[in-house]
Amino acid sequence: MTMNLNPDIRRILQQGVVIPACPLALGAGRKWDERRQRALLRYYLDAGAGGIAIGVHTTQFAIREPQHDLYRPLLRFAAAEMAKCDRPVVRVAGVCGGTEQALLEAGFARECGYHAGLLNLSALAAASEDELIDHCRRVAEVLPVFGFYLNPAIGGRLLPYSFWRRFAEIDAVVAIKVAPFNRYQTLDVVRAVVEAGRDDIALYTGNDDN
Known part of the structure; x- marks a missing residue:
């Protein structure tokens, strides 16, 4: 079964909006502070952000570790x-790990009402292209997918045009965040989406060089 995105949310994604990757708010004791986290979320919303991505910021890479166990909370x-x-907001949840973990995270995000999962492939550094595509397809059966080309310098992996061309053929892919910090790798993604004939995939950037 392929997951479909709410038409209103798809329309917002297609328009192009700011979707900040929300940092983890800590108190003086370096513990998660719900009051500060609430204030940060409200700041983004009051400032007009079209969506918020949770569990994807570099300050949140460790929230899945057992000693913290903060992903679900x-x-x-x-x-x-x-x-x-009081308006529709695109809710994006980070989805990481191997296929088993990614499916669990995608399922939980769907239960919480998230619209899409930002799919981080860093844990699959040794996987073949076929294995990567199979992984993405399986996650897409649980939650609409927001692709993520993460800068290899901070844990991402190089993903060739051939991968993105096949990735763009997955029906439940609704957007891609292109952040390899390399304009030529960025163009690989753009060309793949165009040549796949997918005018319904929204492209977002986290690049500072574009």
Whole structure:
């Protein structure tokens, strides 16, 4: 089964909006601070952000580790705050790890009301292209997918045009965040989406060189 995106949310994505990757708010004791996290989320929403991505910022890479175990509490907390907004907000949840972990995270994000999963492939550094595509297809059966080309310098992996061409053929891909910090790799993604005939995939950038 392929997951479909709410038409209103798809329309917002297609228009092009700011979707900040929300940092983790800590108190003086370096513990998660719900009051500060709520204030940060409200700031983004009051400033007019079209969506918020949770569990994807570099400050949140460790939230899945057992000693912190913050992935589920944070996603649930942020979803509740975004639901209070008086306008539609694109809710994006980070989805990481191997296929088993990614499916669990995608399922939980869907239960919390997230619209798409920003799919981080860093944990699959040794996977073949076929294995990567299979991984993406399986996640897309649970939650619409927001592709993510992460800068290899901070844990991403090089993903060739051939990967993005096949990735763009997955029906439940709704957007791609292109952030390899390399204009030629960025063009690989753009060309792949165009040549796949997908005018319904929204392209977002995290590049500072574009």
